[in-house]
Amino acid sequence: MSHAVPFVDYLVLDDHPHLTAHECRSCGARFFDRRNACASCFGTEFSTVDVPSEGEVVAFTIVSLAAPGIPVPFVAATVDCGGTKVSGNLAEVPPDPEHVTLGMKVRLVTVPIGTDAAGTEAVAFAFAPVA
Amino acid sequence: MASDDVWILGIAMTKFGKHPDKDTLDLAAEATMAALRDGGVTMAEMGVLAAGNLMGPMGFGQALQKQVGQTGIPVYNVANACATGATALRVAYMTIKAGEADYGLAVGAEKLAGAGLLAEGTSGQANDTWTPSGRFGAVASVDGRIGTETMPGVFAQIGMEYGHRYGGTSFELFARISEKNHAHSTLNPKASYQKRFTLDEIMNDIMIAYPNTRPMCSANCDGAAAAVLVSDAALKTLDPDQRRRAVKVSASVLTSDPYQDGCQVLPDINTLTRNAGAKAYELAGVSPADLDLVELHDCFATAELVHYDNLALCEPGGAVDFFESGASWRDGSTPVNVSGGLESKGHPISATGIANVWEVATHLRGEAGDRQIADAKVGLAHVIGLGSACGVHILEKAAA
Numbered sequence: 001m002s003h004a005v006p007f008v009d010y011l012v013l014d015d016h017p018h019l020t021a022h023e024c025r026s027c028g029a030r031f032f033d034r035r036n037a038c039a040s041c042f043g044t045e046f047s048t049v050d051v052p053s054e055g056e057v058v059a060f061t062i063v064s065l066a067a068p069g070i071p072v073p074f075v076a077a078t079v080d081c082g083g084t085k086v087s088g089n090l091a092e093v094p095p096d097p098e099h100v101t102l103g104m105k106v107r108l109v110t111v112p113i114g115t116d117a118a119g120t121e122a123v124a125f126a127f128a129p130v131a
Numbered sequence: 132m133a134s135d136d137v138w139i140l141g142i143a144m145t146k147f148g149k150h151p152d153k154d155t156l157d158l159a160a161e162a163t164m165a166a167l168r169d170g171g172v173t174m175a176e177m178g179v180l181a182a183g184n185l186m187g188p189m190g191f192g193q194a195l196q197k198q199v200g201q202t203g204i205p206v207y208n209v210a211n212a213c214a215t216g217a218t219a220l221r222v223a224y225m226t227i228k229a230g231e232a233d234y235g236l237a238v239g240a241e242k243l244a245g246a247g248l249l250a251e252g253t254s255g256q257a258n259d260t261w262t263p264s265g266r267f268g269a270v271a272s273v274d275g276r277i278g279t280e281t282m283p284g285v286f287a288q289i290g291m292e293y294g295h296r297y298g299g300t301s302f303e304l305f306a307r308i309s310e311k312n313h314a315h316s317t318l319n320p321k322a323s324y325q326k327r328f329t330l331d332e333i334m335n336d337i338m339i340a341y342p343n344t345r346p347m348c349s350a351n352c353d354g355a356a357a358a359v360l361v362s363d364a365a366l367k368t369l370d371p372d373q374r375r376r377a378v379k380v381s382a383s384v385l386t387s388d389p390y391q392d393g394c395q396v397l398p399d400i401n402t403l404t405r406n407a408g409a410k411a412y413e414l415a416g417v418s419p420a421d422l423d424l425v426e427l428h429d430c431f432a433t434a435e436l437v438h439y440d441n442l443a444l445c446e447p448g449g450a451v452d453f454f455e456s457g458a459s460w461r462d463g464s465t466p467v468n469v470s471g472g473l474e475s476k477g478h479p480i481s482a483t484g485i486a487n488v489w490e491v492a493t494h495l496r497g498e499a500g501d502r503q504i505a506d507a508k509v510g511l512a513h514v515i516g517l518g519s520a521c522g523v524h525i526l527e528k529a530a531a
Contacts (some may be wrong), residue, residue, distance in 0.1 A: 005261050007276060009268025031395060033266035040390040058295050059397060061287035062341035063279050065248055070275030073338075076284050078292065078397040085393030087278035097302065097341060102295040113276065117259040122270050124277055 007113055007124035008032075017110050018053050019125065021084060022046040030084050052082035053108035054130065060102070062095050075100050079127050081108075091126035105130040137227050138377040139526070140234070140361040140369075141170020142493075144486045147323040147354035147477035149244040155187045158355035159240035160198045162482075166236070166357035171373050174200030177359070178232025181207045181222035183215035183239040183481035186246075195238060204232075213430065214514045215239055216356065216484020217385065217522020223360045224383040233365035239486075240355035241479035249282045283340035283348055283431060285517065288397055290342070290433025293440070299451035300436070302342040306333045309347040309432040309474055311460055316471025318502035321486075323352040323477030347432035349473035356485035375529060378492040381415035381509075382525035388518075400434070400515055404441035407523040411511070412443070415525040419443045422465060423507040424494055426487035428514045429472040439467070442513060442523075461504065469494075469502050484514040484522055495528040 006013050010020050010032045021030040026043035030051075037044050060077040075090035077100075091109055093099050106127035113122040143165030145158050153161075159182075167173055174196075182192030192206035205226075211218040216239035223235030261270035274280040279288075294300030310330050316322040328336075328346050336344040361369075366377055386407040391399045412418055419442065427442060429435035436450050444465050445453035453459065459467035470476045470490040473483065491510035493499045499507075508528045515521040 005263070005270060006268075007270055008273065009263055029390070029392070033395075034268075039395070059288040059292035061279065061284045061291065061343075062338075063275070063281065063284045064338040064340065065283070066275045066279070066281065067248070067272070073341075074275060074279075076279035076288065076340075078278075078288055078393075085396040087396045089276065089278065102291060111276075113271070116261045120261050122261045126277075 004121045004123050007122050011125050013123055019051040019086065020048050021051050023049045051084050055079040055081035055106060057102060057104045057106060060100055079106055089126045092128035134363045135228060136363040137224050137380045138361050138366050139358055139380060139492055140373060140377055141166045141359040142489045143169050144321055144356035144489045145354050146321050147352045147479060150353040155184055155240050155242050156194055156198050158353060159195050159238050162355035162357040163199050163238050166359050170359040172234060172359060174202055176234045177204055177236045179205050179223055179226040179235045181209055181219040181237045183209045183219045184241060185210055185215060185480050186241055211520035212516025212518050213480055214484055214516035214520035214522045215481040217514045220358060220485060220488065220524065221383050221385050221522060224380060227360055227362045233362045235360045237485060238357040239481035239484060241481045242353045243351040243479050244353045246351045283343045285398060286431040286434045287340045287343050289400060290436055293437045297448040305342050305347065305432045306330055308435050308454060309333050312429060312468050312472040312474045313346060315461055315469050316475035319471050319476060322471040322475055323350045324475045343431045343433055347474060349430045349478035352477035352479055354477060354479035354482045356482045356489055358485050358488060376496050377529050378495050379527040380524060381527045382411035384411045384523045386521045398517055398519060400519055401437060401441050403519055403521045404438060404515055407521040408442040411523040411525050417509055417525060421509050422511050424466045424469060424491060424504045424510045426468060426470060426490050426512045429468055429474055430478065466504055469504060487512040488524055491526050495526055
C-alpha cells in the first residue's frame, strides 16, 4: 500500500483519522495553524489536543463557481465539533439545499485527493451526515 | 468660536461602471478634481493626501499627485481591503483633528470591471510531489478541498450562520434584500447597474455560492471617489455657500476584529461592526433611531441582513423582522442603500468607502434629485473589509 500524506498537517491519519488543534495553555483558545502566540490572551504555550470527530453544521454554502480544477457544486461548511469550530466540505450528501440543512449532525471522514509522481496519496477530510 | 469639528467641504464620485478608456489615475483624478471644485478649493490648500488603490502598483498617492498637483504634502497610501476608502477618510480626518492640517484630501479608486472571483489567502503550489507548506502544512491549495475562501462563499456562510442562530432566513429572504437594492438603483445615475430585477429573476440567475446568485453579489466595476475635509476653524473663513453645503463628520471610526471563538475558522464580521457602530453613535451623540439613511456594506445580500443587527438598526436577533417590516426600503423608517448598494451601484473596492459617504452627504445637502430622502439630517456610512477592518462614519447636515 503506498504512503499517504494528510492534505493539511492538522489531520492525523492513523487507525482513527481525526483532527488536532493547538490549544493555548493559558486560556484554552484553539487554533489550526502554526502559532506565534495566542490571539486571545497573547500566551505562547500550546498543547496539541484532539478535536471531536462529530459535530453540527452551524453554517454552510453550496459553491457553484470556484477556481479551475475544483469540482462544483460543493458544500463548504462550518462545523461545531464539540465546541471547536472547524471549516470543511460536506461529503456523501447531494450538494443542494434539499439535503443540506443547518443543524445537521455530521462526522469526520477522509477523502482521497490524488496521487503524486512518487506514488504518494494525499488524503483530506470532510464531514458526512450521521445516518 | 471654532470647535474641533471636521467637515466635508467637497466630495465627488465618478459614475461606477465599465471605463475601458480610463486607467486608475484617470478615474482618481476625475474624482479628485471634482471634489476640489465641489469644495471651491485647489490642491494648494491641501495639507495631507490619503490615497487607496488595492489592485494597482505601489505609490498610488504620489502617482495621483503627478497628475493633479505636486505640492509636497504628506501622502499616506492606505490599504484595508474593502474598508480602504473609509481608512483614507479616517487618515485625513485624524490629520485635521490633530491640528496638523486645515484641509485634507481622501481618494479611493479601483479598476475591477471584468475581474472574476475574488478569494482570500492561500495559494496553490506547483510541484509533482505532495510537499507540505505554509502555516497549515498544506500540500496544495485548500480552497474548494477544505472549505471555501471565496468571498461569495464566506459571506453566504455568514448569512446562514445568522439564520441558524435566530431563524427566519431563507434563500427568498436574502433574494428580496437584493430586489430592494436593485430597485433603489434605478433612481441613481451614478450606479453601475440601474436595472430593476424581479424576485424570480434574482432567484433564477446564475448561482455563485448558495444562497448568493449573481445579482446578489457586489458588482465588479471601475470607479473612484474623493473627499475634501476641512477644519471648523478654516471653514469659518470660507464663503456662505461653502459653509451651507459643508457636512459635519460627527463620527469617524475604524475597528478590527477582536478575538472571538472560531473567528479564525469563519470570519466574524459582526463584533467589529457592532463595536464600530456603538463607538460612532457615542461619539456623534446620536442613536440608530436618529438616522435618516444608511449606506452599509452589502458586498452580498447575505451580508446586508447581519449588518442591520450589527449596526443596531434593529434589536439583537431582529434583522429578519426588521427587513420584513419594510423598514429598509427607501420609503421605510430606516432607508438602507438607497444608492443601490454594492450589489447594484457597484464595488470598486477602494472607492466604496468614500462613495457611500458621498451618497449620504448628497442627501444631507438636499442634492439627491429623484432619490432624495426627504429632510435628511443624519446619515451613517459603513464598510467592512475581510481580514478584518470596519469603517463607520456618521454625518450631519450643517445647522441652518
